[in-house]
Amino acid sequence: MSKRFMVVWLLVGAWFFGCANASDVLKQVVKPPQVSVSKFAIAGIQETKMGFDLELLVKNQNPIGLSLAGLEYQLDLAEKQLATGRNDNGLNIAANGDSPVSIPIWVSYQDVLSIYEAVKGQDQVPYKISGKAEISTPIGKIPVPFSLAGNLPVVRPPKISEVSLKVNKLNLSGAQMNLNLKMFNPNSFKLDIVSGDYALFMQGSNFGNGSIAPSSIPAKTTGSITIPISLSFAGVAGAAYTLLTKGSADYQLDFSGQYKLADFPMTQKHSQSGTLKISR
Known part of the structure; x- marks a missing residue:
């Protein structure tokens, strides 16, 4: 019997024997997904705005598909909060596979230039992108945190x-x-x-x-x-x-x-x- 059919029969059995038992049974067979930051980089600058590309990788280790209900993020630059946001665009996550999620982030370029003053004379600025993804599963929504820290080049206008x-x-x-x-x-x-x-x-x-x-x-x-x-x-x-x-x-x-x-x-x-x- 394949893992997919096994999960289906467990779902049916859990429903048949009652909701109280369903939660316990499903928690034993549904593995929490993993979320990691696969890319964070500057996308471009358009006069008064600066854009970043945030790419997440959602790893589903279950034989059934899941879905991304939404995610929240926070971007810090030089230990100062630059942007927060939420994305509620749904996404189907394939069974036994990895699903990429791309999130564009746009901020005020003037706010970025103000933060650059804190690292005056340096060519790089430290950043931290963090948040959580809400994954819909048969046992309910599971919040999965993600975080990545590093350095970005300081970009000033000519x-x-x-x-x-x-x-x-x-x-x-x-x-x-x-x-x-x-x-x-x-x-x-x-x-x-x-x-x-x-x-x-x-x-x-x-x-x-x-x-x-x-x-x-x-x-x-x-x-x-x-x-x-x-x-x-x-x-x-x-x-x-x-x-x-x-x-x-x-x-x-x-x-x-x-x-x-x-x-x-x-x-x-x-x-x-x-x-x-x-x-x-």
Whole structure:
């Protein structure tokens, strides 16, 4: 007789002889499932949000299928509570097998940056992910705890540290220029600039917008980004020409970058203003 049929007959017999005996019989044949954390990693950063991938592995040692009724989790970063949550999406757990459970966790990136201040100067931050899974079995719901501790890389956004403009060609019809950006990568791993869009305003007028070419900046290094700009003076020849010959001007730069850091993507927007140095 297979184990599956044995369990079925025990269930029938337990029901026939009464509920009091049923609980005792089932407790002898139903093995508590095991839950472990198989993966916890940074999934990505989307402007104001930071995501994590939590993957659990539920091991069912019984010849009958069970089900996941729900689970609770808590994420601590640098010994500070960052997030708590509950997931009530049901999941069937196969008999005599392992079933993976994936839980996406999203938190405020600003909250993460605030916690980074507690580990200033370090490239890793300790974490702990813990909780419990509620498994539905023939003997009722069984809470199964899980926990994992380790370190995650500290991920800070890149910073545009310097903006300048070089005029290569200037006449009454237009100008050929290079917009030069200095970008600092504060992280302990390479920063890949996958794509980026910019808009440059000077004295309130749009002096150029477009996309930049992909590039990379090594860890803890300042890299240079050169953006060629072709500007037509149609309709504003006098004002634009005079502005570019002054040597400096008030500016605003809006920059949106798509980055890759280690194994995850990052999307960040930069906006800054000040006095722009113009050289020829």
